[in-house]
Amino acid sequence: MTKRLQTRFEALAKKNRAGLVTFITAGDPSPEISLEILNGLPEAGADIIELGMPFSDPMADGPAIQLSSQRALNNGASMIKTLEMVGSFREKEDETPIILMGYFNPIYRYGSQEFLNDAVAIGVDGLIIVDLPPEEDDELCHACLTAGLNWIRLTTPTSDNSRLSSILKNSSGFVYHVAITGITGTRSAEIQELESTVKRIRSQTLLPIAVGFGVKSQSQVREIGRFADAVVVGSALVNTVKSALEENLTKQQIGLKVHEFVSELATGLR
Amino acid sequence: MNSAAPITDSYRSGPDDSGHFGIFGGRFVAETLMPLILEVNQAWQKYRHDERYLADIRYYAEHYVGRPSPLYFARRLTNHLGGAKIYFKRDELNHTGSHKINNTLGQILLARRMNKRRIIAETGAGQHGVAAATVCALFDLPCVVYMGETDIERQAPNVFRMKLLGTEVVPVTSGTATLKDAMNEALRDWVANVEDTFYIIGTCAGPHPYPEMVREFQSVIGRETREQIMQWENRLPDVLIACIGGGSNAMGLFHPFLDDPSVEIIGVEAGGLGIETGQHAASLSGGLPGVLHGNRTYLLQNSDGQIRDAHSISAGLDYPGIGPEHSWLYEQERIEYVSVTDQEALEAFQVCCRTEGIIPALEPSHALAHVFKLAPSMSKEQIIVMNMCGRGDKDVFTVAEALGEKL
Ligand SMILES: Cc1ncc(COP(=O)(O)O)c(C=O)c1O
Numbered sequence: 001m002t003k004r005l006q007t008r009f010e011a012l013a014k015k016n017r018a019g020l021v022t023f024i025t026a027g028d029p030s031p032e033i034s035l036e037i038l039n040g041l042p043e044a045g046a047d048i049i050e051l052g053m054p055f056s057d058p059m060a061d062g063p064a065i066q067l068s069s070q071r072a073l074n075n076g077a078s079m080i081k082t083l084e085m086v087g088s089f090r091e092k093e094d095e096t097p098i099i100l101m102g103y104f105n106p107i108y109r110y111g112s113q114e115f116l117n118d119a120v121a122i123g124v125d126g127l128i129i130v131d132l133p134p135e136e137d138d139e140l141c142h143a144c145l146t147a148g149l150n151w152i153r154l155t156t157p158t159s160d161n162s163r164l165s166s167i168l169k170n171s172s173g174f175v176y177h178v179a180i181t182g183i184t185g186t187r188s189a190e191i192q193e194l195e196s197t198v199k200r201i202r203s204q205t206l207l208p209i210a211v212g213f214g215v216k217s218q219s220q221v222r223e224i225g226r227f228a229d230a231v232v233v234g235s236a237l238v239n240t241v242k243s244a245l246e247e248n249l250t251k252q253q254i255g256l257k258v259h260e261f262v263s264e265l266a267t268g269l270r
Numbered sequence: 271m272n273s274a275a276p277i278t279d280s281y282r283s284g285p286d287d288s289g290h291f292g293i294f295g296g297r298f299v300a301e302t303l304m305p306l307i308l309e310v311n312q313a314w315q316k317y318r319h320d321e322r323y324l325a326d327i328r329y330y331a332e333h334y335v336g337r338p339s340p341l342y343f344a345r346r347l348t349n350h351l352g353g354a355k356i357y358f359k360r361d362e363l364n365h366t367g368s369h370k371i372n373n374t375l376g377q378i379l380l381a382r383r384m385n386k387r388r389i390i391a392e393t394g395a396g397q398h399g400v401a402a403a404t405v406c407a408l409f410d411l412p413c414v415v416y417m418g419e420t421d422i423e424r425q426a427p428n429v430f431r432m433k434l435l436g437t438e439v440v441p442v443t444s445g446t447a448t449l450k451d452a453m454n455e456a457l458r459d460w461v462a463n464v465e466d467t468f469y470i471i472g473t474c475a476g477p478h479p480y481p482e483m484v485r486e487f488q489s490v491i492g493r494e495t496r497e498q499i500m501q502w503e504n505r506l507p508d509v510l511i512a513c514i515g516g517g518s519n520a521m522g523l524f525h526p527f528l529d530d531p532s533v534e535i536i537g538v539e540a541g542g543l544g545i546e547t548g549q550h551a552a553s554l555s556g557g558l559p560g561v562l563h564g565n566r567t568y569l570l571q572n573s574d575g576q577i578r579d580a581h582s583i584s585a586g587l588d589y590p591g592i593g594p595e596h597s598w599l600y601e602q603e604r605i606e607y608v609s610v611t612d613q614e615a616l617e618a619f620q621v622c623c624r625t626e627g628i629i630p631a632l633e634p635s636h637a638l639a640h641v642f643k644l645a646p647s648m649s650k651e652q653i654i655v656m657n658m659c660g661r662g663d664k665d666v667f668t669v670a671e672a673l674g675e676k677l
Contacts, residue, residue: 056576057445057562059454060300060461066444078574104298105561109575131298131561135288156302158464163305181302182462 001148002125004097005173008047009208009229018225019047020266021210023101023234024258025068026051026085027077029245034072036255037241038089042096044259045266048210048230050128053082053102060130062185064235067242079110083122090123099152099173101128104139112140116147126150126173134166141170150174155201157181164204174208174230177201179215185235188214195227222268233265281528281604284595289478289565292601294594297477299564302461307564310468311479313384318486326379327487334408335365335375337490341498341655346625354508354648356641358628358658359495359523368631368660369488369519370401374470376487378405381468388463389413391470392456394421394449394515395586395633396428397660398472403437413437416455418448421585428664446579449589453563473516474593477564481593488522495655496526503653509534509644512657513637514607515551515586517593519659528604537596538640540582541609551580552609553592554600567594583612583672584632586660614639616672619662631660632668 012019022041027034041049054069054077061069086098100119107115107129119127126149132139134153144151150173158181159167168175177198179189198209211224212232224231240261244254284291289311297307317323331337340363344356361369374391381389389411393399399415406413415432419441422429432439445451453471460469474484499507510527512520514537527533542550550556553568560569562577570578570590580590599605610618615632618639622630630638637656645654662669670677 057450057454059457059563060302062458063444070445073576103561105569105571105577106575108561109558109571109573130300131564133297133299133301133304135297135304154301158302158305160305167301178302180462181464183458186462 001150001172002120004095004125005048005150008097009174012047012229017269018228019230020045020221020269021048021050021212021230021232022046022237022262023050023052023232024237024241025054025065025072026082027054027072027075028068028238028241029071030075031077031081031085033251033254035085035088036251037258038085039092040255040259041262042093044262046096046262048097048099050099050101050232050234051082051086053079053100053106055103055106058103060183062183062235064185064238064242068238079106079115083118086124087122094123097125098123099126099128100124102130104129104131107140113143116144116149120147120149124149126152128152128154128176130154134169137170145170145172152176154178157197161204164201168205171205171207174210175201175205176232177209177211178213179211180213182213184213186214188216188220191223194224198227218264218268221265225269231269237261281599281602282525284598285478285482289482291595291598294566294597295478295481296566297564298561298566299477300461302464303457306460306464307477309384313380314479314483317380317383323379323383327376330375331372331490335371336363338494338498339363341495341502343502344626347622350621350625351642351645353645353650354652354654355650356645357499357502357507357653357655359491359655361491361519361657361659362631362634362661366397366401366404367663368397368401369491369522370398370472371404372490372522373472373484373487373518374398374401374405377468377470377483378409378411381470382409384468386468387411387466389468389470390416390456390459391472392416392449392452393472394418394452394588395584396421396425396432396664397586399437399439400428400431400435402470402472403432403435406437407435414459415439416442416452416459418442418446418452420447421449424668425585425664426667448580450577450591457563473518474521474595475516475563475565475567475591481565481595484518485521485525485595488518489525491519491522491657492524492526495523499653499655506530506533507653507655508532508648509536509654511536511538511637511640511654512659513538513587513633514592514596515589515633516591517596519657521593521595523657524605535605536640537605537607538637539607539609540584540587540636541611542581544611545609549581550609551582551587551589553590554596554607555609557590559597562591565594567591567597568600583615583668584636586631586633587636608640610636610639616669618642619669628658629662630658631662632665634659
């Protein structure tokens with residue numbers, strides 16, 4: 001298994017703080033700007049990077065991430081380019097874990113085994129594939145773990161205890177708890193309920209628990225960081241890209257804007 | 271228990287317990303939905319053989335939908351084409367004008383047994399949306415139908431029908447604003463409303479158990495056809511033909527005949543402007559296996575696995591996928607799949623109006639166009655049954671425009 005995730009969570013535990021997981025869509029809005037954003041994330045305060053693999057039909061995503069996928073695809077994003085982007089990042093940075101998140105079809109077309117091999121070789125640390133529940137573990141999960149990549153799964157408010165145990169069975173790296181029933185970038189969770197759910201999950205696993213969906217602000221990051229091991233922010237970042245584009249900013253300015261927002265979020269955990 | 275044939279000898283035994291037809295099918299959904307999918311499957315497996323449930327379906331099928339639908343000998347068309355005898359299975363005479371209500375009826379009666387209080391559906395042509403809106407009015411359940419903005423424009427009469435029936439029609443602008451996006455949006459709604467909502471999927475696609483469930487509800491078409499053709503001809507037909515959007519009317523007609531080797535079965539996909547132009551909706555003739563909307567099946571897609579836009583003059587066939595059971599039967603070579611262009615369908619549409627006094631929907635006009643190609647080369651003793659799965663009232667504006675007429 002690649003070591004970056006474990007090392008990072010151990011370091012966070014030593015510092016006694018939760019980590020910030022930042023989601024951006026690979027190639028959004030263009031390959032160059034997206035790489036500029038990616039490269040600056042660790043310095044801005046991202047502890048773990050989640051990179052979305054654009055898909056034409058992101059059925060679990062809300063408008064913000066749908067639009068970011070669309071922007072990326074309109075500007076030539078592809079699976080190969082996503083992997084290349086990780087490669088460029090890894091030339092200068094070999095510590096921050098990178099998780100690829102997306103849907104199964106582009107991987108299936110790429111060739112599942114070939115994709116896993118290429119992903120490990122280029123420096124990816126784990127996968128989150130939204131439409132592969134435990135019932136479909138034969139598709140990619142087993143091969144992913146064998147290839148040495150973490151298989152990160154989502155728990156949700158609909159996961160009762162028996163469901164949790166099948167979700168956790170082949171999970172590795174960390175558990176990603178989806179705070180709400182719903183798509184990305186919509187409403188936010190009730191903090192107290194969320195905390196008790198995270199407690200319930202913790203009683204069933206030793207893996208670190210990250211919480212995401214509907215997290216938009218520094219204060220939410222701070223609150224959730226009190227009981228979770230990591231906090232994921234996605235749609236709010238992607239929306240920052242969108243509004244920066246609408247202001248006709250340059251590549252550097254867009255990068256700067258996103259990084260400023262990431263720093264602001266990261267402060268919530270320090 | 272020594273008579274059961276091994277399942278591999280039958281084309282009718284799928285799917286397996288995990289919803290697979292060979293490599294096709296499955297349950298490729300987000301984790302939030304997984305408990306719901308399992309719940310639907312549990313209810314479906316519990317009730318599918320339940321006498322009271324089946325009697326309920328039969329009651330409404332007879333008195334509300336108007337089943338059985340006639341099997342009609344199309345004498346003038348047969349003479350016109352000068353070959354095989356042509357029969358129409360007249361599901362366009364159902365209440366609401368298509369086969370879609372066979373399915374919505376079965377699903378809403380299941381939703382009621384599951385105590386679900388809110389119904390959602392996706393629609394392309396609007397026929398499934400109308401059929402869902404209709405049973406929701408009948409059983410007094412609120413209904414939300416997702417429909418691509420492009421389709422809302424070209425199927426305006428159906429949009430208004432849904433509104434009259436008390437349904438909320440939500441325009442979908444994401445992606446390409448057609449049926450596939452409407453299905454994405456319905457899935458997004460379901461993820462956000464897991465407690466009380468039942469999703470009535472309109473074709474034999476989606477995560478298990480939908481492909482199986484929809485096939486079972488539509489198989490009434492084929493079961494009736496079997497009995498009716500015996501009365502007319504005292505033998506099975508030589509050829510069955512049906513059009514394919516997601517494949518539910520076709521699967522409904524075909525399934526009861528899959529294990530009869532003498533029956534040749536042909537599915538007709540929408541060839542749009544021609545397969546070679548890339549502007550079509552023929553997932554089998556022009557697609558590759560992939561995963562979308564909860565199942566593995568043939569899909570229109572590019573080499574990077576991004577789903578491509580479908581094109582057809584018929585909104586009901588304008589879908590870049592196909593039910594997983596069709597993909598399996600295609601690879602098994604049990605069913606032959608062909609395609610028919612917009613133009614060919616339009617011509618068949620017009621001939622049908624004038625020779626039989628039946629205005630067909632543009633969807634079955636595709637099946638009919640293939641009948642036109644096939645019948646003349648067959649002998650006069652041979653029999654073709656075609657599924658006339660919808661009536662064309664909803665399409666008169668589209669056809670007028672294609673023929674350059676102003677209404
Ligand atoms: C009359 C009619 N036929 C066929 C179809 C295509 O669906 P399926 O292939 O599931 O029968 C539709 C879909 O809207 C329809 O309205």
